[in-house]
Amino acid sequence: DAGITQSPRHKVTETGTPVTLRCHQTENHRYMYWYRQDPGHGLRLIHYSYGVKDTDKGEVSDGYSVSRSKTEDFLLTLESATSSQTSVYFCAIRDLGTYEQYFGPGTRLTVT
């Protein structure tokens, strides 16, 4: 199994509060991704990183920001959580020279 952990695994928060999800890898892979998974929408890319301090937007980036200050950590922040951001969030990693992405176990976020 790829060495990817996500924290927390479950979180319930209130509308308007900030939330930060963490993805940690031990594989030293260059690329890291944040997806959300919702019924009827499959996996949708939020943001990704192609190196330390290098990030780019995905198809559903509004309301989310990311940061990568170290190779092993990729943080996803919801500045002011909304109910529409209730979802399961997955982190994935990819090494240089391949398109194969390996996923973490996910974080279930509920915004009340």
Add this chain to the structure above:
Amino acid sequence: GQQLNQSPQSMFIQEGEDVSMNCTSSSIFNTWLWYKQDPGEGPVLLIALYKAGELTSNGRLTAQFGITRKDSFLNISASIPSDVGIYFCAGQFPGAGNMLTFGGGTRLMVKP
């Protein structure tokens, strides 16, 4: 963006049956990946395909990269109860850079 049409959306299996599912697109793809997701977990990579016409096996699973580069097939032989889950195809579209396009998934369930 590019779309992948995955079919069937769901199917029931009986132990011992062979299962087939596919992904199609109106655009060509450079790479096809097949993932399986169990409830409450992240997707797990099953098979990666890199060349048109390529046929690759992983145990009872066999996947093929279509000759036209617009489709891919996944077959499961002699299904067992633990094959139940959601199977996703994903493709890397030329020009999409570091991003994958995901199909909507095929949900495999056990016949009552």
